[in-house]
Amino acid sequence: MLETLSVTSGARGLQALIARAVGLDKMASVRFRQLTPDVVDVFVTTPFGVSASRRVNGVVRRDGAAVGAQDLLQALSENREEIGAARDASWPGSLPPATGFTLIDELPTHVVRTLADQGQALARQFSGPMGPPASLMDQEVISAEGNGKTAHIPMRTVFTCTSLGLIPGFEAPNEVPRHLRVSVNGRWTRVDAPYGSVYHSAGLGLSVF
Numbered sequence: 001m002l003e004t005l006s007v008t009s010g011a012r013g014l015q016a017l018i019a020r021a022v023g024l025d026k027m028a029s030v031r032f033r034q035l036t037p038d039v040v041d042v043f044v045t046t047p048f049g050v051s052a053s054r055r056v057n058g059v060v061r062r063d064g065a066a067v068g069a070q071d072l073l074q075a076l077s078e079n080r081e082e083i084g085a086a087r088d089a090s091w092p093g094s095l096p097p098a099t100g101f102t103l104i105d106e107l108p109t110h111v112v113r114t115l116a117d118q119g120q121a122l123a124r125q126f127s128g129p130m131g132p133p134a135s136l137m138d139q140e141v142i143s144a145e146g147n148g149k150t151a152h153i154p155m156r157t158v159f160t161c162t163s164l165g166l167i168p169g170f171e172a173p174n175e176v177p178r179h180l181r182v183s184v185n186g187r188w189t190r191v192d193a194p195y196g197s198v199y200h201s202a203g204l205g206l207s208v209f
Contacts (some may be wrong), residue, residue, distance in 0.1 A: 001068050002083075007040075007058035025046065026070060029090040051163055062086075066090060096188045105150045112179060139155045188200070188202075
């Protein structure tokens with residue numbers, strides 16, 4: 001079964017995200033959620049035990065479908081709607097909730113930059129095929145509080161943001177936000193960066209989102 005995705009806006013940003021994800025893991029999987037009739041959330045797996053997403057305007061043939069990230073990347077580069085064969089079984093677990101997240105904090109520019117630098121330092125220090133050790137990835141780097149809720153953000157979340165290029169550098173245009181928004185919904189923590197979102201689910205194995 002060949003899946004299709006028609007993107008009317010946001011293809012360039014999606015292609016950048018998927019290209020980085022494939023660079024981290026050639027076997028990465030992508031899954032789609034048709035959020036509204038003309039908006040699609042595109043999720044991609046990472047080797048760090050969290051998933052990332054980017055929102056585009058468009059229509060996917062089948063809500064909830066999964067395909068190979070390499071297949072999607074090739075389709076985007078060729079500007080075609082056919083994005084490869086269905087690969088639903090390759091997606092590890094369920095998608096995060098579509099709604100119900102509560103915003104609890106916004107991390108300002110200097111905090112974002114510090115976290116990004118820490119992630120980049122890890123990337124330089126641990127460049128093996130398996131990435132940084134789990135003990136380092138599980139280290140809590142910040143605790144966000146607000147609206148009566150708390151989110152503990154591990155290094156794996158920050159590392160994913162930096163590895164996928166979700167945090168803008170100093171060269172980014174001034175209109176690009178320089179903060180991260182932290183939201184929670186049950187066991188899920190979502191970190192919204194200017195160029196995408198990262199989801200972490202507490203208490204689950206690294207291969208399950």
